Amino acid sequence: MVIYSVYIVSKSGGLIFNHDHNSPKIEVEQAFSYPLNFTLAYEKQRVVVTFGQRDGIVVGHCLVAINGVPVTGKQLDDGRDVFEVLANSENYPINLKFARPKMTTNEKIFLASMFYPLFAMAAQLSPEPKSSGIEMLEADTFKLHCYQTLTGVKFMVVAEPSQAGLDSLLKKMYELYADYALKNPFYSLDMPIRCELFDTNLQVLIEQIERTGITNV
Amino acid sequence: MSRQGTRLDQKKVNSELFTLTYGALVSQLMKDYENVDEVNKQLERMGYNIGIRLIEDFLARTGTGRCYDFRDTAEKIQSAFRLYLGISPQIMNWSSSGDEFSLQFDSNPLTEFVELPDHCLNLKYCNVLTGVLKGALEMVQMDIASCFVQDHLKGDPCTELRVKFIKRLEDAIPAGED
Numbered sequence: 001m002v003i004y005s006v007y008i009v010s011k012s013g014g015l016i017f018n019h020d021h022n023s024p025k026i027e028v029e030q031a032f033s034y035p036l037n038f039t040l041a042y043e044k045q046r047v048v049v050t051f052g053q054r055d056g057i058v059v060g061h062c063l064v065a066i067n068g069v070p071v072t073g074k075q076l077d078d079g080r081d082v083f084e085v086l087a088n089s090e091n092y093p094i095n096l097k098f099a100r101p102k103m104t105t106n107e108k109i110f111l112a113s114m115f116y117p118l119f120a121m122a123a124q125l126s127p128e129p130k131s132s133g134i135e136m137l138e139a140d141t142f143k144l145h146c147y148q149t150l151t152g153v154k155f156m157v158v159a160e161p162s163q164a165g166l167d168s169l170l171k172k173m174y175e176l177y178a179d180y181a182l183k184n185p186f187y188s189l190d191m192p193i194r195c196e197l198f199d200t201n202l203q204v205l206i207e208q209i210e211r212t213g214i215t216n217v
Numbered sequence: 218m219s220r221q222g223t224r225l226d227q228k229k230v231n232s233e234l235f236t237l238t239y240g241a242l243v244s245q246l247m248k249d250y251e252n253v254d255e256v257n258k259q260l261e262r263m264g265y266n267i268g269i270r271l272i273e274d275f276l277a278r279t280g281t282g283r284c285y286d287f288r289d290t291a292e293k294i295q296s297a298f299r300l301y302l303g304i305s306p307q308i309m310n311w312s313s314s315g316d317e318f319s320l321q322f323d324s325n326p327l328t329e330f331v332e333l334p335d336h337c338l339n340l341k342y343c344n345v346l347t348g349v350l351k352g353a354l355e356m357v358q359m360d361i362a363s364c365f366v367q368d369h370l371k372g373d374p375c376t377e378l379r380v381k382f383i384k385r386l387e388d389a390i391p392a393g394e395d
Contacts, residue, residue: 120392124392133392148391151356151357151391171280174273174277178270183270
């Protein structure tokens with residue numbers, strides 16, 4: 001059972017805390033000869049595999065290194081353009097490393113603020129009056145659980161669909177937030193939480209829930 | 218003040234330590250400002266800042282729901298006093314419209330060893346409490362006003378805190394909560 005990540009969104013919809021707990025790292029490195037038998041494209045500031053899935057190279061994975069030289073955007077760290085390098089047959093055989101793309105902090109902030117209107121919309125769409133917003137959002141690879149406090153702070157956990165004990169995890173997170181963030185005199189409200197005690201206690205809590213599905217923290 | 222079954226230390230803080238610390242705070246403020254009204258204001262402001270944080274602790278700890286009636290609110294305030302100060306003030310003197318009540322304290326840990334000197338008869342010694350109430354209730358979208366109408370320290374038979382409901386802060390209610 002796995003908990004992928006947790007997020008805390010403030011009353012005004014800003015991301016004030018996120019923690020990637022356990023997302024398995026997938027990396028594939030292989031040598032290729034000319035021409036490449038799959039398609040690459042430049043999307044969202046990454047070089048991404050768009051077609052031709054084989055041997056652990058999955059559509060959606062992005063190119064992270066060529067011959068051991070890291071790739072940033074569509075540029076190699078030595079200044080060459082990725083697509084020019086790949087188009088030149090003299091560079092082959094070539095060693096390419098692919099990995100599952102990681103969300104950048106900016107993307108996380110963007111997604112967190114996108115969840116905010118979705119939550120509000122769900123409450124509005126409800127056929128019954130006085131509905132809550134989204135409490136659980138289910139997909140085939142994960143479940144997102146959301147708990148909104150009376151003061152409007154949202155706690156979210158993204159976990160494997162079979163993971164149990166998430167309601168109590170959310171409540172306990174709220175307690176940790178009240179204890180280690182709000183009682184810290186140097187934490188100002190609605191600002192990102194950078195409290196080490198909060199981090200470590202949350203880590204312990206999440207690991208325990210993953211192991212047993214229950215809390216006694 | 219720690220909840221049961223947590224890994225936080227289980228010791229309850231001695232209330233005398235708290236009383237004396239608060240006393241030190243008030244006397245320091247009196248020295249710094251030399252003006253009773255200003256001290257009253259500062260105490261309320263500090264209380265407000267405590268209240269907006271303390272409410273989260275109260276909600277997380279008790280798991281209590283939203284109040285839809287001011288009588289509910291009064292009971293929850295009473296239980297909060299029990300939780301944080303170990304006292305149960307009495308709820309009394311409801312106004313006929315149900316938007317105003319009094320909390321009557323028989324004992325008050327804040328004032329246990331206190332005698333007010335003559336030059337600060339206007340000092341609202343426990344004014345931090347009015348700030349705490351205001352801050353905490355504001356975070357759950359309720360605007361209130363409160364003041365001490367009787368004070369044991371000033372020779373009244375008891376201490377009475379009057380709490381008045383002003384309005385619900387409709388704009389601030391989070392989506393999916395109203």
